[in-house]
Amino acid sequence: MELLHSFHTNRRKLIGALAAVLVSTGAILSAAPAQVQDDPMPSWNDGTAKQAILDFVAATTKEGSPDFVPPAERIATFDQDGTLWVEHPMYTQVIYCLERVPVLARAKPELKEVEPFKTVLSGDREAMAKLTMHDLEKILAATLTGMTVDEFSAQVADWLAKSKDARWKRPHTELTYQPMQEVLQYLRAKEFKTYIVTGGGQDFVRVYSEKTYGIPPEQVVGSAGGTSYSYDSAGKPILTKEPKLLLNDNDAGKPEGIHLMIGRRPLAAFGNSTGDEQMLEYTKAGDGARLTMLVLHDDAEREYAYGPAQGLPDTKVGTFTQTLYDQAERDGWLIISMRKDWKRILAEGN
Amino acid sequence: MELLHSFHTNRRKLIGALAAVLVSTGAILSAAPAQVQDDPMPSWNDGTAKQAILDFVAATTKEGSPDFVPPAERIATFDQDGTLWVEHPMYTQVIYCLERVPVLARAKPELKEVEPFKTVLSGDREAMAKLTMHDLEKILAATLTGMTVDEFSAQVADWLAKSKDARWKRPHTELTYQPMQEVLQYLRAKEFKTYIVTGGGQDFVRVYSEKTYGIPPEQVVGSAGGTSYSYDSAGKPILTKEPKLLLNDNDAGKPEGIHLMIGRRPLAAFGNSTGDEQMLEYTKAGDGARLTMLVLHDDAEREYAYGPAQGLPDTKVGTFTQTLYDQAERDGWLIISMRKDWKRILAEGN
Numbered sequence: 001m002e003l004l005h006s007f008h009t010n011r012r013k014l015i016g017a018l019a020a021v022l023v024s025t026g027a028i029l030s031a032a033p034a035q036v037q038d039d040p041m042p043s044w045n046d047g048t049a050k051q052a053i054l055d056f057v058a059a060t061t062k063e064g065s066p067d068f069v070p071p072a073e074r075i076a077t078f079d080q081d082g083t084l085w086v087e088h089p090m091y092t093q094v095i096y097c098l099e100r101v102p103v104l105a106r107a108k109p110e111l112k113e114v115e116p117f118k119t120v121l122s123g124d125r126e127a128m129a130k131l132t133m134h135d136l137e138k139i140l141a142a143t144l145t146g147m148t149v150d151e152f153s154a155q156v157a158d159w160l161a162k163s164k165d166a167r168w169k170r171p172h173t174e175l176t177y178q179p180m181q182e183v184l185q186y187l188r189a190k191e192f193k194t195y196i197v198t199g200g201g202q203d204f205v206r207v208y209s210e211k212t213y214g215i216p217p218e219q220v221v222g223s224a225g226g227t228s229y230s231y232d233s234a235g236k237p238i239l240t241k242e243p244k245l246l247l248n249d250n251d252a253g254k255p256e257g258i259h260l261m262i263g264r265r266p267l268a269a270f271g272n273s274t275g276d277e278q279m280l281e282y283t284k285a286g287d288g289a290r291l292t293m294l295v296l297h298d299d300a301e302r303e304y305a306y307g308p309a310q311g312l313p314d315t316k317v318g319t320f321t322q323t324l325y326d327q328a329e330r331d332g333w334l335i336i337s338m339r340k341d342w343k344r345i346l347a348e349g350n
Numbered sequence: 351m352e353l354l355h356s357f358h359t360n361r362r363k364l365i366g367a368l369a370a371v372l373v374s375t376g377a378i379l380s381a382a383p384a385q386v387q388d389d390p391m392p393s394w395n396d397g398t399a400k401q402a403i404l405d406f407v408a409a410t411t412k413e414g415s416p417d418f419v420p421p422a423e424r425i426a427t428f429d430q431d432g433t434l435w436v437e438h439p440m441y442t443q444v445i446y447c448l449e450r451v452p453v454l455a456r457a458k459p460e461l462k463e464v465e466p467f468k469t470v471l472s473g474d475r476e477a478m479a480k481l482t483m484h485d486l487e488k489i490l491a492a493t494l495t496g497m498t499v500d501e502f503s504a505q506v507a508d509w510l511a512k513s514k515d516a517r518w519k520r521p522h523t524e525l526t527y528q529p530m531q532e533v534l535q536y537l538r539a540k541e542f543k544t545y546i547v548t549g550g551g552q553d554f555v556r557v558y559s560e561k562t563y564g565i566p567p568e569q570v571v572g573s574a575g576g577t578s579y580s581y582d583s584a585g586k587p588i589l590t591k592e593p594k595l596l597l598n599d600n601d602a603g604k605p606e607g608i609h610l611m612i613g614r615r616p617l618a619a620f621g622n623s624t625g626d627e628q629m630l631e632y633t634k635a636g637d638g639a640r641l642t643m644l645v646l647h648d649d650a651e652r653e654y655a656y657g658p659a660q661g662l663p664d665t666k667v668g669t670f671t672q673t674l675y676d677q678a679e680r681d682g683w684l685i686i687s688m689r690k691d692w693k694r695i696l697a698e699g700n
Contacts, residue, residue, distance in 0.1 A: 256589065
């Protein structure tokens with residue numbers, strides 16, 4: 001049995017390695033049906049959601065179509081947390097901020113006796129759950145501001161390289177949704193510019209957006225604080241992150257941020273929570289063909305299930321209310337059901 | 351003589367028309383020396399400035415060069431007023447604001463009796479020259495805020511189509527510098543992303559940036575006010591321009607704005623006044639080959655002459671101090687002399 005198991009394991013590894021070589025060299029398995037090769041979104045089940053994406057792209061990119069849009073105007077915006085990657089049990093950036101507190105306390109031991117840092121350092125999850133919004137703001141200010149923008153990028157990159165999600169035991173940047181990666185790639189292949197429009201911190205997401213999503217830093221719109229320009233002791237110019245919020249990129253802040261940072265109305269917008277409502281409204285209100293979609297987390301087994309729309313469990317992280325669900329039905333926004341629409345959930349090794 | 355003159359004039363016109371056809375169809379005059387066709391910047395005289403641009407592009411884009419930079423990181427930023435187009439005798443956007451006051455007064459006759467609008471409406475230039483900064487802010491607030499972003503774009507587009515520069519009797523958008531248009535095009539041909547980074551209003555410049563410079567709205571960074579998201583009487587989402595400054599994109603605000611809007615340090619930066627000092631410092635402080643240049647307006651005959659650097663007349667519009675000139679020499683920023691470096695100044699009909 002041991003030998004047989006070993007044989008099967010090695011055989012599987014061999015097939016995996018072979019497939020990887022074939023994929024990486026662009027070779028095509030002649031036995032594979034042609035339609036598999038032609039499908040730009042192979043991780044999607046056939047259905048309304050997938051068809052809507054294909055139809056929208058055809059309508060806006062085929063010359064002669066009444067809804068044709070020139071490439072320069074093809075803008076698609078994507079919320080990140082819960083839309084492009086896993087946001088439960090907690091937003092990755094919040095985990096970062098909490099895990100950064102012990103590092104701060106090593107540099108500044110006096111923090112160990114000061115709240116809310118004392119509670120975070122205690123590791124007492126019940127006490128941490130009782131922290132107020134004001135407490136959280138103190139933690140965000142201490143971990144996201146006060147350093148230069150280059151220092152901050154290095155701190156985030158360092159953490160991302162080491163930290164793993166508790167459930168999957170994989171780096172957070174590997175917990176992106178394969179079906180959404182396919183949408184990003186498909187839209188870019190059709191000359192759309194893909195943007196992240198996130199309530200998360202712009203500087204945080206920019207550290208990994210290019211590698212993780214193929215989205216360059218200049219196409220990340222997020223909550224953004226001010227910086228101040230000065231010189232270090234060697235006279236070299238530096239930009240320091242200040243605790244001054246310039247853009248709260250949630251709710252109405254999303255269309256406001258889109259105007260500030262992009263200056264064009266998107267043709268397509270993807271979200272998953274009430275924080276995306278105004279971005280979808282704003283997108284849909286433009287002329288011609290528009291695509292507005294919401295990811296519904298209804299797959300407790302493969303990922304998570306939360307709403308409270310459609311009787312799903314309530315949550316404070318990525319809330320999708322029944323009101324939002326009803327608005328989607330009324331306004332022609334489409335629901336992506338993780339359970340029904342996605343063949344697989346997580347992307348592998350990016 | 352009259353006949354001879356007429357013949358020469360017509361001959362010149364004919365040759366001009368023929369050349370235009372050949373250029374527009376991409377045909378190459380076989381008699382023309384190859385180097386003329388190969389020169390990406392034909393409006394520049396040979397010299398230090400032109401050579402510095404060519405050398406920088408070669409160093410950063412040739413595979414194998416020690417200073418090679420991947421295309422994704424090739425960012426070049428350009429101040430607008432006085433760097434890409436004429437800024438004297440007054441910034442175009444300020445002319446817009448002043449010329450917009452009579453339009454406002456027709457809609458709101460009560461303004462006719464309120465300062466500073468009363469003075470602007472009087473047309474008394476001496477009185478207008480005495481307006482304070484506070485007065486100017488009232489005029490900017492009244493003409494640049496309070497409307498939706500779409501209404502504002504339409505108002506600016508309408509004005510640009512009608513208004514002409516007093517000296518050249520041509521639309522303002524035709525008063526761009528041909529040599530700088532060539533730099534923009536050359537850098538883009540070498541896979542640089544070209545950005546405008548202007549102290550002027552971001553929403554103002556975005557109206558014409560694509561048509562005038564080939565720079566899309568999302569690559570315009572400028573002074574930016576907040577907007578507020580709401581709904582019109584038909585329930586359609588609107589963004590209204592608010593009198594709340596988010597980014598003053600001058601001086602230290604330029605590197606701060608570059609970080610906010612682009613998130614990468616430029617490889618090349620072009621300016622012409624003290625307001626560009628920090629942008630050039632920040633650009634030059636990066637590793638590897640960097641190009642930092644300042645346009646010196648030293649051509650009173652073909653354009654304007656102002657400094658007060660190098661004994662040129664002093665000005666409040668686009669001030670280029672001797673201190674800035676000295677810093678340029680010390681830090682390896684290059685001076686572009688309009689008089690010596692540019693064969694021609696204005697671009698034609700864009």
